[in-house]
Amino acid sequence: MSRIVSGRGGPVVKWLDSRIFTQDHFPEDTTWIALIDECTGEILGATCFTDYRGSCISMHFAGAKRGWLTRRFIQTCFNYVFNELGCRRAVGLVRKDNLKALITDIKLGFTVECLMRKADDDGTDMYLLSLLREECKWLPKAGTGKEKANG
Numbered sequence: 001m002s003r004i005v006s007g008r009g010g011p012v013v014k015w016l017d018s019r020i021f022t023q024d025h026f027p028e029d030t031t032w033i034a035l036i037d038e039c040t041g042e043i044l045g046a047t048c049f050t051d052y053r054g055s056c057i058s059m060h061f062a063g064a065k066r067g068w069l070t071r072r073f074i075q076t077c078f079n080y081v082f083n084e085l086g087c088r089r090a091v092g093l094v095r096k097d098n099l100k101a102l103i104t105d106i107k108l109g110f111t112v113e114c115l116m117r118k119a120d121d122d123g124t125d126m127y128l129l130s131l132l133r134e135e136c137k138w139l140p141k142a143g144t145g146k147e148k149a150n151g
Contacts, residue, residue: 002044004076006033015043019062023121026050026060033080035073044068047077056089057081061104071138074108078138088133096125105129109137 012032017025026048034046045068051058059081063069081090092110094101106112110129119126133139 001038002035002070003038004033004073005036006031006080008032012043012046013048016046016048016060016062019064020060033073033077035068035070045073047073049081051091052085052087055087056091057085057087059090059092061092061101069104075138078136082133082136082139090131090136092129093119094127094129095120096127102127102129109135111135 009029013030030048032048035044045063110131113128
């Protein structure tokens with residue numbers, strides 16, 4: 001059994017730092033949402049949020065093993081971005097050599113906006129992806145309380 005928790009800074013940010021494909025580090029007070037194994041206390045996966053600009057925020061996903069990215073976790077993350085914060089756009093950066101992350105983001109509904117050449121510290125190209133609120137299939141339909149996605 002797992003539970004969703006949220007917070008700022010601490011061990012979850014350090015855990016995310018160790019799994020995101022970049023040499024950067026998240027600020028100590030970074031906001032996050034994590035999926036925790038209730039029996040072991042192990043972090044199964046987490047998303048942190050950076051560069052909040054009122055209408056836009058960056059999202060960074062990382063998981064410990066296959067199957068961590070549950071519908072409930074995804075809905076919680078996008079509810080935070082689009083309903084609690086009121087953003088119109090979520091963005092993400094994915095290294096060109098991280099095909100697994102690129103495919104995951106596209107399945108979540110993100111659209112590739114551009115390829116930024118030599119954007120990472122080591123010169124690797126990075127994709128810039130975005131998801132607009134009206135494109136998000138993880139939010140409830142207005143007035144129904146049901147999510148748009150079937151899977």
